[in-house]
Amino acid sequence: MQxxxxxxxxxPDEELASFIAGLEGDGAVVSxxxxxxxxxxxxxxxxxxxxxxxxxxxxxxxxxxARDALARFPVSAVRIVHRCGAILPGEAIVFAAAAAPHRxxxxxxxxxxxxxxxxxxxxxxxxxxxxxxxxxxxxxxxRSDRERWSA
Amino acid sequence: xxxxxxxxxxxxLRIAVLTISDTRDEESDTSGALLxxxxxxxxxxxxxxxxxxxxxxxxxxxxxxxxxxxGIDLILTTGGTGFAPRDVTPEAIRPLFRRxxxxxxxxxHQASLGTVGVSTMQSRALAGQIGDTFVFCxxxxxxxxxxxxxxxxxxxxxxxxPCSLAGEVPRLRHLFx
Amino acid sequence: MKILFFGRLAESLGREVxxxxxxxxxxxxxxxxxxxxxxASPAVRACIDRAMVPETTRVLPHHEVAFVPPLSGG
Numbered sequence: 001m002q003x004x005x006x007x008x009x010x011x012p013d014e015e016l017a018s019f020i021a022g023l024e025g026d027g028a029v030v031s032x033x034x035x036x037x038x039x040x041x042x043x044x045x046x047x048x049x050x051x052x053x054x055x056x057x058x059x060x061x062x063x064x065x066a067r068d069a070l071a072r073f074p075v076s077a078v079r080i081v082h083r084c085g086a087i088l089p090g091e092a093i094v095f096a097a098a099a100a101p102h103r104x105x106x107x108x109x110x111x112x113x114x115x116x117x118x119x120x121x122x123x124x125x126x127x128x129x130x131x132x133x134x135x136x137x138x139x140x141x142x143r144s145d146r147e148r149w150s151a
Numbered sequence: 152x153x154x155x156x157x158x159x160x161x162x163x164l165r166i167a168v169l170t171i172s173d174t175r176d177e178e179s180d181t182s183g184a185l186l187x188x189x190x191x192x193x194x195x196x197x198x199x200x201x202x203x204x205x206x207x208x209x210x211x212x213x214x215x216x217x218x219x220x221x222g223i224d225l226i227l228t229t230g231g232t233g234f235a236p237r238d239v240t241p242e243a244i245r246p247l248f249r250r251x252x253x254x255x256x257x258x259x260h261q262a263s264l265g266t267v268g269v270s271t272m273q274s275r276a277l278a279g280q281i282g283d284t285f286v287f288c289x290x291x292x293x294x295x296x297x298x299x300x301x302x303x304x305x306x307x308x309x310x311x312x313p314c315s316l317a318g319e320v321p322r323l324r325h326l327f328x
Numbered sequence: 329m330k331i332l333f334f335g336r337l338a339e340s341l342g343r344e345v346x347x348x349x350x351x352x353x354x355x356x357x358x359x360x361x362x363x364x365x366x367x368a369s370p371a372v373r374a375c376i377d378r379a380m381v382p383e384t385t386r387v388l389p390h391h392e393v394a395f396v397p398p399l400s401g402g
Contacts, residue, residue, distance in 0.1 A: 052334050137398045
């Protein structure tokens with residue numbers, strides 16, 4: 001299980017490469033990269049994001065999500081790398097990957113990781129723009145995506 | 152001679168601080184924190200802390216809830232006491248008073264005439280009693296909170312002579328009989 | 329005791345506030361009443377020692393207490 005909360009920029013391409021290098025015999029790797037967008041839901045310019053985190057609790061929430069993915073899907077490895085702190089548009093916010101012998105489990109686990117991260121990661125997102133700052137809460141879509149995975 | 156008699160006992164009060172502001176700017180961030188820090192430095196306990204917008208219902212509900220709480224002796228608010236369109240603190244709180252402390256407004260204006268001159272008249276700082284709980288409503292600026300606290304601190308100090316507002320806090324009344 | 333705030337709550341109230349515990353063993357719900365405003369919202373969750381807890385949980389002086397808005401990771 002590979003989970004990291006990072007304060008500064010990270011390289012998603014390097015994360016993918018090192019994730020693959022650590023595998024033993026898997027035939028399928030699926031990865032997702034979340035990028036900070038330059039505009040908000042209404043199309044207004046976003047100059048930066050702030051992801052507030054709670055030392056100890058945030059890491060534990062990411063660990064829990066990775067652990068649940070490993071328990072639920074026949075995958076051999078997952079990785080989550082998540083930024084916290086100040087993030088600029090265009091930068092990678094999150095990297096989530098899953099590896100399995102075959103592709104079905106890898107796709108589902110990666111999908112699951114992202115749906116869980118959007119609502120269960122102990123992070124609080126603020127979008128900053130010319131008009132001021134706005135704290136973001138999970139959308140109805142995020143909540144229904146999360147509900148998809150409830151037993 | 153009026154003042155603090157150091158030979159007397161100091162009884163800490165349990166004080167709640169309410170910041171009233173629509174905007175999250177430098178002043179509204181720090182004036183509540185300033186009061187919280189000053190009251191603790193003076194030996195009192197911060198028993199409550201909240202932040203509400205410039206809305207009559209929100210302000211009144213929070214202040215009434217704390218006034219009803221037997222664990223809170225005194226309430227300080229900061230913000231919303233001017234003449235700007237959104238300033239409604241007196242409109243929210245005055246109707247809740249059982250008795251008003253009009254002397255506070257006089258003393259406050261006297262104290263801040265020295266710091267801000269005639270601009271003090273643009274403040275509607277007020278104080279009174281909701282049930283048995285004393286409430287002091289200060290402006291939102293750091294300077295006004297300092298001026299206000301400089302009056303409130305000795306007034307609520309149980310060692311103040313000839314008398315102290317601490318003597319009118321129900322749970323301490325028996326000590327001053 | 330120290331109460332920690334995160335997200336938009338930290339913007340209004342600061343990262344931490346030194347609040348007198350109403351009484352040792354008071355519940356999270358009772359503590360919440362001393363922190364009105366946005367903290368009173370049911371969407372805000374209480375955490376003790378970095379785990380979310382129900383409103384009936386008793387707060388002790390050695391606990392690390394935090395109030396957090398709804399999570400918004402990703």
